[in-house]
Amino acid sequence: MSLIIWLLTSQYHLHFPFFYRTGNIAGFIFMPLMYFYIRMVLTGRGLKWKDMVHLLPALVFIVDFWPVYMLDNSEKIMLIQSEISNPSLFASFSRSRFFPADFYTPFRSLVLAFYWVLSAILVWINARKQEVFGFAKEWFIWIKIFLGLELLVFFPFLLLFWAVNPIMNFFLVHFTIVILTFVTGFSLVFFPKILYGLDQDLFEEHVIKIKPERVENLSEQKAKDIKEKLDQVLDKDKKFLQLGYTIHALAADIDIPVYLLTLYINHHLNTNFSDLINQKRIEESCNLIKSGKFGHLSLIGLAEKSGFSNRNSFTLAFQKFKNVSPSVYIRSLKAKA
Numbered sequence: 001m002s003l004i005i006w007l008l009t010s011q012y013h014l015h016f017p018f019f020y021r022t023g024n025i026a027g028f029i030f031m032p033l034m035y036f037y038i039r040m041v042l043t044g045r046g047l048k049w050k051d052m053v054h055l056l057p058a059l060v061f062i063v064d065f066w067p068v069y070m071l072d073n074s075e076k077i078m079l080i081q082s083e084i085s086n087p088s089l090f091a092s093f094s095r096s097r098f099f100p101a102d103f104y105t106p107f108r109s110l111v112l113a114f115y116w117v118l119s120a121i122l123v124w125i126n127a128r129k130q131e132v133f134g135f136a137k138e139w140f141i142w143i144k145i146f147l148g149l150e151l152l153v154f155f156p157f158l159l160l161f162w163a164v165n166p167i168m169n170f171f172l173v174h175f176t177i178v179i180l181t182f183v184t185g186f187s188l189v190f191f192p193k194i195l196y197g198l199d200q201d202l203f204e205e206h207v208i209k210i211k212p213e214r215v216e217n218l219s220e221q222k223a224k225d226i227k228e229k230l231d232q233v234l235d236k237d238k239k240f241l242q243l244g245y246t247i248h249a250l251a252a253d254i255d256i257p258v259y260l261l262t263l264y265i266n267h268h269l270n271t272n273f274s275d276l277i278n279q280k281r282i283e284e285s286c287n288l289i290k291s292g293k294f295g296h297l298s299l300i301g302l303a304e305k306s307g308f309s310n311r312n313s314f315t316l317a318f319q320k321f322k323n324v325s326p327s328v329y330i331r332s333l334k335a336k337a
Contacts, residue, residue, distance in 0.1 A: 014084070017076035021065050027108050028058035031115035034150075038119045038143065041197035042126040057111050064098050109154040116150055123147065142187050142194045149180040226264045229254035240280045241307040247273040278317040281307040285318070289330055299326055 032054040039045055062069075068076075096103055127140055153176050187194060233239050233253045242249070250273070251258045265273055285306035288294045297305060303314030318326045 014077055014080055017073040017080060020076045020080060021068050024061050024104055024108060025058050028061055028111060029055065031112050031150075035115045035119050035122075038122050041139070042122055057107075060098075061104065064096055067097075068095075112150070112154040116147065116154070120147055136197075138191055139194045139197055142191065145187075146180070146184065149176065149183060152176040153180065222260070223264060223268055226254070226256055226261065227268075229256065230264075234280055238280075238284065240277045241284065243304075243307065243309050245277060245307065277307075279321050281314075282318055282321045285314070285326070286322070286329070289326075289333060302326065 035054075036047060036051065040047075068079075071079075095101075099107075123140070123143055233250065237253075239245060239250065239253055247258060247261065251261045254261070256264075262273070265271060265276055269276060271279075285302055288297075288302065288305060294302065294305065299314065300311045303309075303311050306314065308314040308317070315325060318324075318329070322329055324332070
């Protein structure tokens with residue numbers, strides 16, 4: 001959308017006629033996508049087919065202006081020349097086949113307002129639930145600033161469209177869009193952590209990948225120290241039996257920064273945290289089975305006793321590390337007995 005604004009204000013649009021009447025498509029798609037992004041970060045809910053309904057305004061616009069898109073570039077240039085001297089007219093999309101003149105500009109602002117409200121509600125509700133002073137702090141600060149700038153994109157139009165000169169309104173709205181784009185780009189460059197939302201594990205892995213020299217900072221003595229602490233916490237204290245045990249909990253238990261712990265697990269143990277913990281849990285389950293004291297437990301009970309939250313994750317991990325299902329493993333032990 002910022003590109004279209006620049007083409008319009010610089011009047012270079014004449015050199016790119018194929019962009020004619022595409023700005024509203026970006027406008028109708030941008031806010032649903034922003035809402036989906038916020039929803040995914042805060043709830044973990046991905047896209048589903050039914051979410052396609054949110055693209056309906058963009059689809060209606062494309063169908064409405066389809067004859068315009070099918071025009072030759074020479075015909076589009078003539079249309080651009082007739083409108084480009086008046087930015088407000090150019091951006092009003094008044095030549096609709098289905099709706100009254102000047103329908104799309106206020107409708108687009110209403111659509112933006114609708115998705116802004118949905119996004120703001122999601123952020124407000126989840127900010128109260130999340131620990132916003134930890135890893136998530138920067139993301140919550142950024143998203144609130146972003147939503148604040150987004151408010152300026154549509155709110156002045158809805159509030160002042162009847163009182164402000166259309167040209168002034170055009171420049172106010174589109175100047176805010178440019179500022180929004182600039183602030184977003186600036187934030188991503190200087191605060192890359194916001195790309196990872198609330199996923200601290202993913203961010204730590206990324207830092208290690210882009211800065212492999214950190215591996216060299218893990219001295220032999222430091223690696224030995226981490227190994228001794230892991231042996232104590234995992235093999236003796238068996239902290240892995242705790243449901244939902246995370247790498248942050250492990251780092252706190254052994255008093256080692258997460259990034260150093262991740263380095264050690266990845267490069268010295270040649271595995272990752274999830275596999276390390278699951279392997280310990282599977283070994284524990286095998287010891288429970290071999291002891292003969294827990295034969296009364298179902299697979300769900302055995303899974304919970306070993307630190308797994310459900311039967312499915314237990315079965316998948318068992319299959320991965322033992323190459324057989326837990327049921328087959330139990331029967332093989334009984335057959336040997």
